[in-house]
Amino acid sequence: MARTSFEGEIPEEQIKVCPVTDTQNIIAGKWKIIILWHLQETRRFGELQRLVPGVSKGILTSQLRELERDHMIHRQVYQEVPPKVEYSLTDGGRNFIPILEKMGEWGKKYATGKMAVEETAK
Template identity: 80%
Template sequence: MARALFQGEPPEEQIEVCPVTDTQNIIAGKWKVIILWHLSKQTRRFGELQRLAPGISKGILTRQLRELEDDQMIHREVYKEVPPKVEYSLTSLGKSFIPILDSMGDWGKKYKELRKS
């Protein structure tokens, strides 16, 4: 379930007027879009995700992965091995977000080009 960006629940009129609120709540967090982007390319382990997002702490990565799992955007697979092996992948719901990630990437490229001119 998506966490609200507000203290308590957002006002009812905002939920009805702005359908972007749920999406914003799901991807809110400095690293969530980056995590989803990397998982859109392939299944990753925790250490891989941490290396792909320099500057993210273990605690923040753990929390954002848990939130994405709670929102059913990613799947966490734990293998019963020693040492334990954990892999993260997109769920079907997470995969449905890939076109949005692609659009964000396209927009980012255009924005960068426009800023140069």
């Protein structure tokens, strides 16, 4: 099966040359890593909208669908009136949380200028 990104099919050579290509394509999108972070707990759509200020309803829906397509999250629909939908992490999504934690650590160092100091010391 050909792998695709938001820009189309990914050349197989790119996947072979750069091992982070698949990861980048799964998390590509302004809000995906933030959505994954907040889905460490099961959440409903409205909760996610409140937790991710600035995201439109349409974009949030689109990003959730893409994460579901990539098997990072699970969408549970309850047959109730009004309909109830919950989102949670799959095993793949849960396995990505330590990477997000490392990204957060890196971001804190970068924001405080420690990265520049460490580079100068080398």
